[in-house]
Amino acid sequence: MTVGSAPADGTAPGAEAAGATADALRVDDLHVAFPTRDGVIRAVAGVSYRIARGRTLGIVGESGSGKSMTALAVLGLVPRPGRILKGTVRVGGDVINGLDERAMSRVRGARVAMIFQEPMTALNPVLTVGAQVAEAWSLHRRADTGKAREAALALLARVRIPEPSRRYGDYPHQMSGGMRQRAMIAMPSPDIPKS
Ligand SMILES: Nc1ncnc2c1ncn2[C@@H]1O[C@H](COP(=O)(O)OP(=O)(O)OP(=O)(O)O)[C@@H](O)[C@H]1O
Ligand SMILES: [Mg+2]
Structure with missing residues (x-):
């Protein structure tokens, strides 16, 4: 998915400050790729967005454009052989991508959750x-x-x-x-x- 250079922004107007008002979720320049026999599939290509506390962000796009992968990447759940090539995921200001599985499991239990479609x-x-x-x-x-x-x-x-x-x-x-x-x-x- 490519959302272009202008980040989708779920931030409330005027809610711009550091510290206590850190975004609930912030994703910067996220890239997810799947190596395949026919080459590398770039499932997510440079997605950035921010969601302020108490705000909702809807992501809309055509089938296969990378909506699910961008969400799975936030939780460290990109299925093999896919992986995050680049990018930063912050929850309440803390960088969570790259944490080991135990630490990520704690984040998933207490700070971020996914409601699956089934x-x-x-x-x-x-x-x-x-x-x-x-x-x-x-x-x-x-x-x-x-x-x-x-x-x-x-x-x-x-x-x-x-x-x-x-x-x-x-x-x-x-x-x-x-x-x-x-x-x-x-x-x-x-x-x-x-x-
Ligand atoms: N295991 C995989 N191997 C190779 N490519 C994959 C794999 N899983 C997903 N992809 C590709 O990653 C891209 C993004 O898929 P994703 O599931 O994020 O799409 P989506 O936007 O959620 O689509 P939909 O609206 O149909 O749910 C797609 O082009 C898909 O084919
Ligand atoms: Mg999907």
Whole structure:
């Protein structure tokens, strides 16, 4: 994907400052390539964008233009033999590309998450949705089961799953597509804001 020299900018007008107001996500001159027998496929060719905290950036482009690869690269999940040739990914001002797998896994658990397009395959069909949300919540914390259940119920409510305490025990196939997708959104969420 080539977004050209002018970066797509999700920054709020006037939200320009260093430190505490560092962009939630900033990508600079990202290049991703796949070596193949027929030569190198340049999947992402010089993409730059910034997203300020609380802002949303939509990326639109034709099929095969590199939208998914640019997102996967942010999480260090470019599939082999593809790799990032060049570029910088910053989360809250910290450079995260080039971290080792352990450090990247911590970033993925706590700071950046991806909601994939296939919520049915992303959820385990033989475990209840509630248990999966609770497990995801527990993964990056030390907490007992009761606390995890309580947190999972709050997360299900927060993503507008109706009657969370009843729905907690639903298996993925018992929920609507939208509910499953929202359950996925609940899963990697960091702490629930106190608001
Ligand atoms: N394993 C691979 N080997 C070689 N090329 C690949 C591989 N995976 C992806 N590509 C190429 O990388 C380019 C970018 O793919 P990407 O999946 O990012 O496109 P996209 O913009 O998300 O498309 P869509 O809108 O169809 O989802 C495509 O040209 C694709 O063919
Ligand atoms: Mg895609």
